[in-house]
Amino acid sequence: MSDKLNDHDIVELYHQGAKEQPNEKIDASILSLAKQQHEKKNVVAINKKRFYRAWYGQLSTAASLVIVAVLYFQNNNVLEQSSDDIQQIQLLNEQSLDMRLRSEMQKDKEAATAYSQNKLIKATEKQQSEVSRALIMDQNLPSADSINPPNMSEITVELERINKLISNGNNQQATAALKLLLQKYPTLKADLTVPYLKLLDNDD
């Protein structure tokens, strides 16, 4: 061999001498480790499979129950809401019906009141006219206290005053007072008695 070694010679020389190897025990232990690791992985996978297979029925049943429960509660909420809505609508209808009935009743009441008032007024007027007619026909008028309607008292008072004026001989004043009374109550003229009619005739 030349004493002038080049790079290639050194590398070749290195490869010629590099024959060391790990012993077979080490090889075996490493390969065994690789196998164990693989089996471990498989065991984990098998366990996963076993778990799934073992609990397949129970899991699917539980899942179905959960789905059914969820659907039930969802629908129940919807039904509750709809029944609440119906109740509210019914309540509103009842309220509106009640209000309508009340208003109708009120109207009826008002109509009845108006009717009774009307009737009363008519009756009062009738009574007034009857009383005044009686007073005019009869000189002896009943006391104002016994009759006591507001218009009648005024008529009675006025007629008493006219009577006094007549009895005192103040016919002119009595005539004027009678005219004023007739202006206020023209219906009285039909019911006037003879002394009052004479008074009016004398004035004409």
Next chain:
Amino acid sequence: MEEIDDETLMMQYAKGDVQAFTRLYYRHKDSLYRYFLRQTASPEVAEELYQEVWGKLIKAHLDYSATSKFTTWLYRIAHNHLVDHYRHNSTATKIITASIDEPSEELTKSIDLSDPQSNLLESLSQSQQMQQLKQCLQQLPRAQKEAFLLKHESGLSLKEIALVINETTENIKSRLRYGLSKLKHCLRLNGESK
């Protein structure tokens, strides 16, 4: 029979094919073992590190992606494991690294490497030369020795070595050049002394 590449074998092992791992192991076991043997103080330590690295690889086989070359991945694990070992055994490392960093001027002068009359190496038998080369390799600085082993023992390219030890290809080239130069010098020196 068509040769299946390392990456395919590793992927097959990841899928559960133990036989693929066995093929992969027999393909790389010797070079990895010698990678450790040349860089540790004793064969026992080399064996320990060697087993640990294979153990790491087996445990991490699911993390392997076929985008990286298998040898790059394997020797990166080995390199990191060796660095950790050096850190824990700094005293031992000092002994190994206390070597000839550069050929001394005195020694270079004493031997004329280009002298064709020099017939020192011829006097040594081939086995002696091989033994001397191993000794010289032991004396190389750690970085140069690792670059030499990754290149000529493990058969990695400059780019792959750069990836394994996280260095630039220029640095790797430089380390290889210096390493070979020192080995030549060492061999001549030993031959002369004999």
